[in-house]
Amino acid sequence: MSALVQKYGGSSLRTLDHVRRAAERTARSWRDGSAVAVVVSARGSRTDDLLRLAADVGAAGSSRELDQLLAVGESESAALMALALDRLGVPAISLTGPQAGIHTTDRHGDALISRIEALRVRKALDAGRVAVVTGFQGLDGSGDIATLGRGGSDTTAVALAAQLRASACEIYTDVDGVFSADPRILPAARLLPWVSPGVMAEMAFAGARVLHTRCIELAAMEGVEVRVRNASSQSPGTTVVEREDVRPLETRRAVVAVTHDTDVARVLVHCREIRHDLAPDVFAVLADCGTVVDLVARSGPYESEFRMGFTVKRSQAEPVRTALHELTAGFGGGVHFDENVGKVSVVGMGLLSRPEYAARLMAALAGAGIPTSWISTSQMRISVIVPRERTVEAVETLHREFHLDGHEPTDIASARSGIA
Incomplete structure (x- = not known):
């Protein structure tokens, strides 16, 4: 029996009616003969609500306790989905990331999946049950829950599909698939029936919010076929996979596609009359902050003034701003951030x-x-x-x-x- 992994995002599970519709779709796949594993995100704005609760009690930054709290959202979704499937006569079991054998690195709030020992998932599928797995979380080296960062449920789904050697990983969301631009701002955008993993990864990094960059990179490495579909329609959606094209390359x-990103800050680091090359120090700061940069340029080795420019996510700018100011202050320099x-x-x-x-x-x-x-x-x-x-x-x-x-x-x- 071929395995199929389905992933439902928060918008696809927002209300109980959404949960029931998702369960009905999964039930159809199960009745068609597939061994189905489902990965779920927290419902609707649940993660944002939990983050606000943490902020209200004074929490700041990623931590073990914040991950303990955030994991609640996916656990709620998984249990509700399993209960809805049982109601439809489909035997199901909900599993947290640790129960599903998902192991991660030790970085709270932005962990990476290190391995999956999907014994309980395989056992459930072999018994004819649907395994409903919480996305976004796993077990770190200390035996604690660690979360994968925003979009981590997509990565969970692709990683599980690779481990199960699934025929495909279906990502259900609130749009019909991947478009030539964001259809929410450009109605003329065209649905793309097929996108290569490399192009999709670039689109995701450059602002397309349909899929997370890490999940596409993993899909490309593991050869997982990803299908992006609308949870509220029967649209065939977009398939992300390498394929042989019979048409001539030229x-x-x-x-x-055209993508856009407004979560951007432009950063300029400068120091006058400095003989020390600050570039390695700047990149070390960015790495310590876990910050991804783009559009990097810097002054040459024979110039007396050090200048380096790049872009970062505006939502992640504050720790970078503080760390770079501390770095450049020791050399009489400064940092300018443009968030507009x-x-x-x-x-x-x-x-x-x-x-x-x-x-x-x-x-x-x-x-x-x-x-x-x-x-x-x-x-x-x-x-x-x-x-x-x-x-x-x-x-x-x-x-x-x-x-x-x-x-x-x-x-x-x-x-x-x-x-x-």
Whole structure:
């Protein structure tokens, strides 16, 4: 019997009616003959509510006790889902991350899955039961619950699918799949029936909120087919998997999507008349804070002033701000944070090999009167910083420029004409 992993996000379980509908979908898959494991997130705004409770009693930063509290949300979802399945005549068992054999590193609030010993999950599936597993959590080296950070339930689902050698991992959310832009701000955005894991990972990192970056990276490494579907419809959704394309490479669409991210802060570190290279120190600070950076640039080795710029998540800026101020103060330098910015990216394949794409991006934004500052290019992504209040307009402009609301070109002549 082939295994199938289904994951339901918080929006898909928001009310008890949502839970019942999710249970009915799972029941259909079970009755069709699949051995089904389900991974669940906390319902609706439950995690935010728990974070507010922690803040009300003075909690600050990640800790063992905060992870103990946050794990409650997923446990509630798993038990409710198992009860709803039992009501439908489908035998089910709810399992916490530790009960499901999910082990993590020791970093509270942002742990990584180190291994899965899915003995109880396999036992439940072999007995014909649906195993409902809490996402977002596991057991660290000290025997305590550790959470995986926001979006961690996606990673749990893909990791479990890899361990069970499942036929697929179905991610159920509140949109029909992956689009060429965020359909909530751009109604003309086009549903993408298929996306390669590499492109999807770039889209997730650059602001697409459908899937978490870590889960896609894991899916690519483990060869797990991911299907993104709407929990409230029968839409076929989007499949994220490598595939053989029978069409010649030169006629494929190079730009697949436009993404945006307003959770961005632009950081500039500077020190005058310094002989010490601060770059290793700056990166050490960022690593200690667990902060991911993008659009990095720095001064050269023969300049008397050290300057280094990069972007970080605005929501994670405060600990970085404090640590960098402490670092630069010892060298007579300073740090400037600009939080009134957004990042807009075009994502696809072979973008460095097509220098005209960066030129088109910059010309389109300039033609719309949208100021730009920093830009970063790679084979799969071109990102640019714009004023935060112009971010949506920039998405609309680039979506039109690269004709993403139309169909892919079907021959080399149309590809060369710029409809790509």
